[in-house]
Amino acid sequence: MDEQPAGPPSTPPPPGPSVLPLRGDHGADWHPVSPKLAGVRRVSATAALLPAALALAFTSVYLWWWLAIGAGAVVLVWAWLMWVLGVQVRAISWAELPEELAIRKGRMWRRLVTIPYGRIQYVDLSSGPYKRQAGLADITVNTASPASSGDIPGLPVEVAEELRVRLAARGEAQRAGL
The missing domain is CATH 1.20.5 (Single alpha-helices involved in coiled-coils or other helix-helix interfaces)
Incomplete structure (x- = not known):
């Protein structure tokens, strides 16, 4: 009879920042957008x-x-x-990961965009008249490639301003390290 070695069963490592599934949180701190956006x-x-x-x-x-x-x-x-x-609004969420910003959208046609901080060129903050009335703003993260750019609609203005500053600082720090 063969004996099995004692010890805990091996478990697969958790997914890294480049292996994010469309469903579940998998350790990421996902933030929903404001329900006022609806x-x-x-x-x-x-x-x-x-x-x-x-x-x-x-x-x-x-x-x-x-x-x-x-x-x-x-x-x-x-x-x-x-x-x-x-x-649609309930399906939008975003997370700041160690190396990148992740944005999830969609229920039927799901989309996950990850933007490495080192590729961020600039971050826009915008708010139209209806959104200003509701206290909301949009963040647009721009990179050299439009395919890797992304936006987060419907954030409370304070959160959007803080996120814009944080993303711009992280982008500068990551680019400086290249």
């Missing part, structure tokens, strides 16, 4: 679709009754958007 996107969608629905409804009353079908379709699209925008 409200901002809902206001924008309503501002775009409401005039179309009203124009179709008005035209259906005074010109062609069958345009009411179009108004109903626009209302259905609006109702679907009100639901899907909340799902």
Whole structure:
């Protein structure tokens, strides 16, 4: 009979920063974006679709009754958007890893972007009128290659400002070490 050596069973090493799966946290400290972003996107969608629905409804009353079908379709699209925008916002998260920034987006079509700190050229902070009203801002991390750039929408302004400063400093430090 062969005896098995005593000791703990071997476990695979945890994934490194370049092996991040699309699901699970795997030791990373993932931060969600603000839920207020869903409200901002809902206001924008309503501002775009409401005039179309009203124009179709008005035209259906005074010109062609069958345009009411179009108004109903626009209302259905609006109702679907009100639901899907909340799902989309809940699917956005980001993490600062030791060597890179990771950004996850999407429920059906998932996307994971990792941006090495040494490749960061500059970090933009932007906020439109609806987002300013809600106290939100967007961070855009730019690199030499547009394919490796990324953005984090809907952060509280204070968090966005701190993150911008931190990412710019890390980018400078990593580039200086090259």
